[in-house]
Structure formats: C-alpha cells, structure tokens
Amino acid sequence: MTPDERRCVVTGLGVICAVGNNVEETWKSALESVSGIHKTTSVDTVNCYADLAAEVKCDTLDNLDAPEEKDRVSKLCIKAANEALADAGLSNFGDDQRVSVVIGSCVGGVLSIEQYHQHGRDASEIAKMPIAAIASQVAESCGAGGIVTNVANACAAGTISIAVACDLIRAGKADVVIAGGADSFAAVPYSGFLSLHALDENGCSPFNRCNGITLGEGAGIVIVESYEHAQKRSAKQYCEVLGSGVTSDANHITAPREDGVCLMEAINRAVKNSGIDKSDIGYVNAHGTGTGKNDNAEITAFKNFFGEDNASVSVSSTKVMTGHCLGAAGAIEAVFSIKALTTDTVLPTFPYSEEQSAALKEKVGSLDFVQNKARHKELKCVLSNNVAFGGTNAAIVFSKVPGEVSAQSAKAKKIAVTGLGIVSPLGNSKAAYLEAVKADKKPESASVHSTIALDDYKELGIKMAFYRKLDNLGQLQTVSGMRALQDANLQVTDDNAKDIGIIVGTSEGGLGATYDFEELIAREGNSQGSAFKFPHTVYNAAGGYLSICSGIKGYGVTITTGPLSGLDSIGYSMNVIHDGQEQAMMATGTDENLPIITEFAQKLGVAATDVVAPFADNEGCVVGDGSVSIMLEEEGYAKARGAKVYCYALGFGHGRKNVKFGKLVGSDEALDKAIADALADAGISASEIDAVCGFANGCKRIDDIEKGALKRVFGEKLASMPLFEVKERTGEGRAGSAALAAAEAALLLSGELAGDNAYFVAADGSVASKKADAANLKKILVISFAAGGSYSAVVFGK
Amino acid sequence: MSSEEMKSKLKSFFMSDLGVDGDVLQFDTPLFGEEIGLDSVDSLEIISFVDSNFGVSMTGVAKENFQSIDTIAAYIEAHKA
Numbered sequence: 047m048t049p050d051e052r053r054c055v056v057t058g059l060g061v062i063c064a065v066g067n068n069v070e071e072t073w074k075s076a077l078e079s080v081s082g083i084h085k086t087t088s089v090d091t092v093n094c095y096a097d098l099a100a101e102v103k104c105d106t107l108d109n110l111d112a113p114e115e116k117d118r119v120s121k122l123c124i125k126a127a128n129e130a131l132a133d134a135g136l137s138n139f140g141d142d143q144r145v146s147v148v149i150g151s152c153v154g155g156v157l158s159i160e161q162y163h164q165h166g167r168d169a170s171e172i173a174k175m176p177i178a179a180i181a182s183q184v185a186e187s188c189g190a191g192g193i194v195t196n197v198a199n200a201c202a203a204g205t206i207s208i209a210v211a212c213d214l215i216r217a218g219k220a221d222v223v224i225a226g227g228a229d230s231f232a233a234v235p236y237s238g239f240l241s242l243h244a245l246d247e248n249g250c251s252p253f254n255r256c257n258g259i260t261l262g263e264g265a266g267i268v269i270v271e272s273y274e275h276a277q278k279r280s281a282k283q284y285c286e287v288l289g290s291g292v293t294s295d296a297n298h299i300t301a302p303r304e305d306g307v308c309l310m311e312a313i314n315r316a317v318k319n320s321g322i323d324k325s326d327i328g329y330v331n332a333h334g335t336g337t338g339k340n341d342n343a344e345i346t347a348f349k350n351f352f353g354e355d356n357a358s359v360s361v362s363s364t365k366v367m368t369g370h371c372l373g374a375a376g377a378i379e380a381v382f383s384i385k386a387l388t389t390d391t392v393l394p395t396f397p398y399s400e401e402q403s404a405a406l407k408e409k410v411g412s413l414d415f416v417q418n419k420a421r422h423k424e425l426k427c428v429l430s431n432n433v434a435f436g437g438t439n440a441a442i443v444f445s446k447v448p449g450e451v452s453a454q455s456a457k458a459k460k461i462a463v464t465g466l467g468i469v470s471p472l473g474n475s476k477a478a479y480l481e482a483v484k485a486d487k488k489p490e491s492a493s494v495h496s497t498i499a500l501d502d503y504k505e506l507g508i509k510m511a512f513y514r515k516l517d518n519l520g521q522l523q524t525v526s527g528m529r530a531l532q533d534a535n536l537q538v539t540d541d542n543a544k545d546i547g548i549i550v551g552t553s554e555g556g557l558g559a560t561y562d563f564e565e566l567i568a569r570e571g572n573s574q575g576s577a578f579k580f581p582h583t584v585y586n587a588a589g590g591y592l593s594i595c596s597g598i599k600g601y602g603v604t605i606t607t608g609p610l611s612g613l614d615s616i617g618y619s620m621n622v623i624h625d626g627q628e629q630a631m632m633a634t635g636t637d638e639n640l641p642i643i644t645e646f647a648q649k650l651g652v653a654a655t656d657v658v659a660p661f662a663d664n665e666g667c668v669v670g671d672g673s674v675s676i677m678l679e680e681e682g683y684a685k686a687r688g689a690k691v692y693c694y695a696l697g698f699g700h701g702r703k704n705v706k707f708g709k710l711v712g713s714d715e716a717l718d719k720a721i722a723d724a725l726a727d728a729g730i731s732a733s734e735i736d737a738v739c740g741f742a743n744g745c746k747r748i749d750d751i752e753k754g755a756l757k758r759v760f761g762e763k764l765a766s767m768p769l770f771e772v773k774e775r776t777g778e779g780r781a782g783s784a785a786l787a788a789a790e791a792a793l794l795l796s797g798e799l800a801g802d803n804a805y806f807v808a809a810d811g812s813v814a815s816k817k818a819d820a821a822n823l824k825k826i827l828v829i830s831f832a833a834g835g836s837y838s839a840v841v842f843g844k
Numbered sequence: 845m846s847s848e849e850m851k852s853k854l855k856s857f858f859m860s861d862l863g864v865d866g867d868v869l870q871f872d873t874p875l876f877g878e879e880i881g882l883d884s885v886d887s888l889e890i891i892s893f894v895d896s897n898f899g900v901s902m903t904g905v906a907k908e909n910f911q912s913i914d915t916i917a918a919y920i921e922a923h924k925a
Contacts, residue, residue, distance in 0.1 A: 241888065241892070242885065242888065243888060301884070509878075509879075510864070510865050510868065510879065511879060511880055512881065514863030514880075514881075515863060516863070574892070576861070576889065576892075577885045577886075577888040577889050577892075578861060578889045581885075
C-alpha cells in the first residue's frame with residue numbers, strides 16, 4: 047500500500063462551466079444529459095462556418111477583490127477555487143508556505159490582449175494577459191504562500207496541474223495544493239480552430255460524427271491534500287489521487303499520432319505509477335474532443351492498452367456538455383471523474399441514434415462507450431486523460447483505494463548537469479557566450495534580442511522542412527535545446543527517447559504570438575485566422591517543437607510563472623528524476639523580445655531608456671531575451687554513457703509572500719525563505735555558499751530585494767561574496783536569464799569559465815564590481831523572482 | 845494577371861507566410877516532398893490564400909493539384925471565373 051506520507055487525497059471540488067456555475071448544478075446537468083452548447087453571443091461570427099460555443103452564464107464573476115485587475119480567466123478560476131476551498135473547509139492561509147497553487151491554462155488572459163489591442167493600448171491590461179497571472183491571483187485571493195505555478199500545456203494543462211500537485215506533495219514540498227485549470231472563450235481560439243477547420247458547425251459529437259470540436263470555457267479546481275494533513279484536520283476525503291503519466295508524441299504540432307502509442311504510454315505510466323491493475327479501472331473520462339484524428343487515436347490507444355485485461359471498460363467524453371474548455375478541460379473532467387467515482391456513476395456522451403450506436407459498436411468492439419444516459423456502475427478507480435497541441439499526452443488515476451504509488455524512488459540519486467545550450471543576444475551557442483564574457487560584452491541598446499541564423503540550423507542538421515514552421519520563440523527553444531543535447535553528447539534513439547523529458551520554463555510564452563494573431567483577426571475578421579500561426583499562440587508550442595526536432599518522447603511540460611520559471615524548470619526536473627519518472631531531463635528557460643514585448647515593458651515603466659548595469663539604481667532595465675537549456679541526468683545514467691559532468695544540482699527552494707500580480711515590492715522576505723528552502727534541500731548551510739548568480743537587472747526596486755535578502759542570509763560574508771549578474775550582458779530576458787544564471791554557475795564550477803565580472807555589496811549597501819576568479823568556487827546559489835511575490839533558488843555544487 | 849505573375853505571387857506567399865526558403869523553391873519543386881515538407885495545416889493556408897487572392901475555391905480538391913506552384917497555378921487558371 048502507498049505509505050501514508052505519499053498519499054494524496056481530494057478534499058474539495060469547485061467548477062464553473064456552461065452547464066453549471068458550481069459542482070451541484072454541473073453534476074445535475076451531467077446526470078440529466080444537458081448540453082451547454084449554444085449559438086455564441088460573445089464573438090463576431092460573420093462569414094464563419096461555425097457559430098456554436100459552450101459559454102458560461104454567470105453574473106457574479108465580478109464579486110471579488112479588484113475585478114478591474116483581473117482577466118475573465120482569473121475570475122472563473124477564483125470562483126471555482128473559492129467553491130473548492132469552502133468545500134474543503136479551508137480559507138485564508140496567511141501566506142502559509144505549505145500551501146501551493148498549480149493552475150493549467152491554454153490561452154490565459156487572451157481577452158485582455160484583445161482589449162489592449164482594440165481599445166487604446168491601456169497599460170492596465172498588460173498584467174492581466176499572461177497565463178502566469180492566474181495562479182498568482184488565486185494565491186493572492188486565499189493567501190497561499192507556497193509554490194505558485196501555471197502549467198501551460200494547452201488542452202492537457204488541467205490534468206498535468208493535478209499531477210504536478212501530487213508530485214509536490216509527495217516530494218514533501220507542500221501539504222495542500224489548489225490545483226486545476228481555467229480558460230475563457232475568446233476570438234483568438236475561436237478563429238484559430240476555425241482556421242484549422244476543426245470546429246463542428248453542428249456541435250461536437252465525440253466518438254460519433256467526429257466532425258470537430260465546440261469550444262467551451264470555465265474552470266475546475268481540485269483541492270489536493272496530503273493524506274496526513276487531511277487526517278490531522280479531520281477533513282472530508284473524496285478519494286485518492288494515484289499515479290499520473292505525461293509523455294510527448296514528438297510528431298506534429300497540432301495533430302495527435304494516429305497510432306496513439308505515446309498516449310498509450312501516458313496511460314500505461316499512470317496505471318503503473320498507481321500500482322494498480324488495468325482491470326481496476328472502471329471508467330475512463332476520455333479527451334474525446336470530437337475530431338476524427340483525436341477520437342480515432344484514443345480508441346486505438348484504449349483498445350491496445352486495455353486489451354483483453356479490461357475489454358469492457360466504460361468510456362465517455364463529457365465535452366458534449368461543457369464544450370472543449372482547453373486548459374480547463376482536464377480539471378473540469380477531473381471533477382466529473384471524481385464525482386463519477388464517489389457516486390458509482392458513469393457519464394454518457396450524447397446524442398446517439400440507434401444507427402449511430404451500431405456504428406460505434408463496430409468501431410470500438412467490446413469497449414463500453416456510455417451513450418445518452420448516465421448509469422450506475424460500481425467503481426474502484428477512474429482514469430482521466432487529455433492530449434494537447436505540442437504533442438502532449440497526460441493521464442491520471444483517481445481511486446477509492448490507496449494503491450501502491452511509486453514516488454521519490456530515486457531520491458537518493460545525485461543529479462548531474464551534463465549539457466548546456468545557450469541562445470542569447472550575445473550569440474547562439476555556449477562558445478559565443480564564453481567569448482562574450484571574455485570580451486566583457488554589454489548590451490548595445492536598451493532593447494536587445496537573440497537572432498537565429500540559417501547557420502545555426504545547418505550546424506545542428508535541422509532541415510528547412512522543419513525550421514520553416516517555427517515562430518521566434520520556437521526558434522530560440524529549438525536551437526538552445528538541440529545545442530544542449532549536442533553539448534551533452536546525448537543521442538536520442540528509439541531506445542532512450544522515453545527516458546528523457548523536457549520542462550520548458552517561460553514567463554510570457556506565446557504572448558507575443560497571441561498578440562500577433564489578435565492583430566491579424568482584428569484586421570481581417572475571425573474567419574481569416576491563420577492555421578499556420580495559430581499553433582504558436584499556445585505556450586507549449588516551443589517545447590513541442592523541441593520534442594519533435596529531438597525525438598524526445600518522455601515527460602513534457604511547460605510551466606509559466608514569470609522569470610523564475612527558468613529556475614523552476616530545474617527544480618521540477620530534479621523532482622521528476624528523483625521520482626524515478628525519467629533518467630534525464632532538459633530544463634529550459636525561454637522568453638523572447640518581440641517589439642510588442644518591449645512596448646509592454648515601456649508602458650509598464652520597467653524599460654530603461656539607455657543601457658543600464660545591474661545595481662545602477664535605475665527606474666528600468668534593458669529588455670532582453672534568450673533561451674537556455676540545461677541537461678540534467680541521474681548521475682549513474684550520465685556516468686554509464688561517459689558524459690562530462692559540469693556540476694551537480696543539489697537543491698531547489700521556493701518562497702512566496704503575496705503581493706498583487708505585476709508587483710514585487712513588499713515581498714522581500716520570501717526570497718530569504720526560498721534561499722533557506724534550497725539550502726535545506728541541498729543539506730548545506732549558508733556558510734558553504736561561495737557565490738551567487740543573481741537576478742539584478744539595474745531596476746532599483748528589483749535589485750534592492752536581492753541585496754536585502756542576501757544581506758540578511760549571508761550577513762558580513764556578503765561583502766566578500768561575488769555576485770555574478772548575467773543580465774549585465776543580455777538584459778532582462780526573464781526565464782531565459784534565470785536559466786542563463788544557472789548555466790553561468792555550471793560554467794564557473796566546471797572551470798569552463800575561469801572567472802567573470804562580479805558585484806560586491808558592502809556593509810553600507812554600496813556596490814562595486816571587479817573580476818572574480820572561479821577557481822575556488824565549490825557551491826553557487828542561483829536565485830530568481832516572479833511578479834506577485836514568488837522567488838526560487840537552486841544550489842549547484844562541484 | 846499573367847501565368848508568370850500568378851506563380852510569382854504564389855511563391856512570395858510560400859516564402860512570407862509558410863516560411864519556405866526562396867532559394868530552393870522553383871515553380872516545379874514538390875511542395876509536399878521532404879525538402880519543403882508542407883502538411884495538412886499548410887494546405888489550409890494555401891486554400892485560404894488562393895480563395896481570397898484569386899477567387900478560386902480549392903476546398904476538397906484532389907491532392908495532385910497541390911503538388912507544386914505549377915499545378916496550383918494551372919488549377920487556378922482552369923477554374924477562374
């Protein structure tokens with residue numbers, strides 16, 4: 047049986063979607079086979095071949111603090127979170143570090159992008175746009191002070207969020223996680239799916255007519271709690287959350303693999319990690335979007351996976367009720383799955399005529415596709431799965447029994463850093479970066495960006511048939527990722543493709559591409575969206591492209607929390623390896639600087655007008671970008687293949703003090719917590735740290751937080767401790783810079799960088815800089831931040 | 845519009861909207877071959893471009909008409925109002 051300290055239970059549920067504004071209403075609709083699909087009233091449908099959507103009808107969304115500071119997606123999410131918290135008997139956590147928020151989303155604050163573009167380019171819209179705002183605003187609304195992050199794997203994001211929540215609890219990083227997903231219906235996804243001819247003009251009909259999807263909107267929240275924590279407070283427990291599986295198709299940016307093998311692998315991992323038998327699964331809440339490609343791939347995966355062991359498992363898609371709610375889908379379907387499990391009910395897909403039922407039977411054989419009406423069935427375990435653009439597959443098991451969950455099976459193993467890929471405004475390779483440091487290069491203007499050249503593709507053997515499809519973010523990520531594999535001398539083969547995973551960290555992800563798409567459809571109309579450009583609007587497209595290019599088929603997740611995402615990708619990758627899920631992980635930080643990104647920074651008053659150095663006490667900073675990919679491997683795996691080791695990843699920590707999303711000031715002490723947490727995770731004391739790779743960028747408000755925390759943590763020692771600040775060369779490249787700071791630490795520890803310019807903070811707070819030697823550095827602390835008051839820290843050591 | 849102008853316009857579209865490198869794109873280069881590697885998503889873009897620029901619908905048209913710039917131009921020529 048799963049030991050108590052690894053058990054995760056569900057203690058609260060919340061939902062809002064087209065068939066109900068809370069769990070009770072939604073469940074009643076589901077039992078009565080009510081569809082929420084109607085003619086849309088919120089987007090322009092002129093010349094569009096499909097005009098249906100499943101929209102939320104709720105007039106109390108604005109009943110929350112400062113509604114003018116929140117996009118509709120955050121309002122939907124907070125409403126569902128409040129319901130789930132009340133259901134769990136939980137409320138304001140007072141910045142409790144053991145309470146986390148993990149929210150999945152696909153399009154985030156896309157309505158605020160539309161508002162900004164069409165109504166006066168108002169700066170107040172900017173902070174509402176990124177996906178990162180959602181989890182931060184949920185945390186702010188309930189005072190969650192632990193890890194706060196967003197999963198941006200498009201339509202699988204909701205399921206992955208719940209999986210990540212369990213990973214955090216099992217790793218001992220949290221006691222309570224508010225997990226789920228949210229997305230709102232908007233012109234961008236509507237026009238995008240129209241351009242792909244993926245909308246069904248008659249309303250989606252999963253596993254039946256299979257002519258396309260119907261978009262929905264909403265949010266689903268599951269309170270995931272450690273069993274021991276729930277027991278201690280005598281909380282009501284719905285069920286256990288057992289294992290999960292996440293894989294990448296490495297095939298196509300929008301279409302799933304026809305053979306369904308990677309989806310099957312995700313399901314296989316979920317069941318295996320749960321320590322249950324296939325036959326324990328009584329009901330599968332399928333992704334079932336209603337497109338032929340998805341539905342047929344799923345049927346193939348179910349038939350092949352369940353085979354004769356569980357040939358009559360019940361299956362259905364609930365999207366005919368809710369529409370396809372994108373990043374909220376997995377979370378809403380988790381609520382359906384949990385309600386199904388705990389009430390011994392299987393939900394239907396509808397409507398099927400007798401003729402259609404017969405045709406379905408022909409297609410699915412002995413699998414029990416539940417049609418038209420919900421019905422009673424004794425259930426022990428339920429599986430929910432989702433697939434997404436970028437080739438992501440995710441599956442998770444909810445259960446009445448504790449199972450035999452495997453977690454942290456490789457906790458004692460050391461994690462080696464074995465490869466670096468660096469793309470920055472200084473050039474597109476590690477060699478170019480080392481050269482730039484040697485020449486002491488600085489930004490040439492107050493807005494700098496990376497430029498991928500044809501030579502980069504040539505050197506990496508990437509063909510035009512592939513690279514022509516990439517948007518700017520995808521270019522940066524593909525080149526840095528392929529460089530990291532090359533630097534690690536790691537060949538991806540059929541044998542090891544599933545042993546390697548990718549976590550992309552990004553602050554703004556596809557925000558620039560989404561703006562670009564919005565500009566196009568505002569000019570040409572919703573019927574004129576671009577099928578070529580639409581995939582780039584999803585934040586995980588860059589990671590998806592890297593998976594396709596490299597052939598990596600293991601764990602594949604994109605997280606977006608602000609700049610610190612470039613460090614969280616390392617921390618979460620360490621956890622995936624310690625969990626025994628993968629042998630090797632590529633952790634990346636990637637952000638781009640398109641003209642619109644610089645415009646946002648200028649409007650927010652954080653862009654400097656001239657080049658500024660870290661600790662220059664300026665109002666703003668140089669706006670930059672970059673993508674840095676870091677190969678992490680379980681030490682034995684790395685050594686067995688004779689890999690060069692730069693250094694070891696020793697610890698990861700996090701801290702948060704809630705301030706408004708878009709702000710940082712007032713959250714200073716959370717950085718102290720993040721550092722203490724990382725040192726404890728590494729099992730070392732502050733006195734063992736020899737240097738810091740920091741996040742100072744020249745903006746006084748940010749740099750003062752770094753100075754203050756380091757002073758409190760290191761005391762007098764700080765005056766002689768070198769602070770290496772990568773942003774002095776690349777500008778503020780958000781997640782790209784956070785990962786670059788980690789790469790800088792690896793280069794210093796390995797001796798590939800003999801030294802670099804360093805900053806020294808004197809007792810009076812004044813700062814001087816001089817070249818510092820790397821020879822005596824044994825352990826380096828790397829730190830980063832995110833708007834809303836989150837901080838992360840990583841310790842690298844020799 | 846002459847046939848050559850039409851083909852040049854199509855070529856420009858492939859370069860600007862579908863990221864194809866102009867140096868390797870001749871009027872008879874196979875579009876769905878290994879080098880250019882167009883797929884179903886790209887064909888949606890071609891259909892949309894041809895419809896709005898030449899007023900010819902290629903929805904549901906047989907694959908061989910999409911083989912190259914030459915074959916697309918020939919289809920447009922044959923179906924122009």
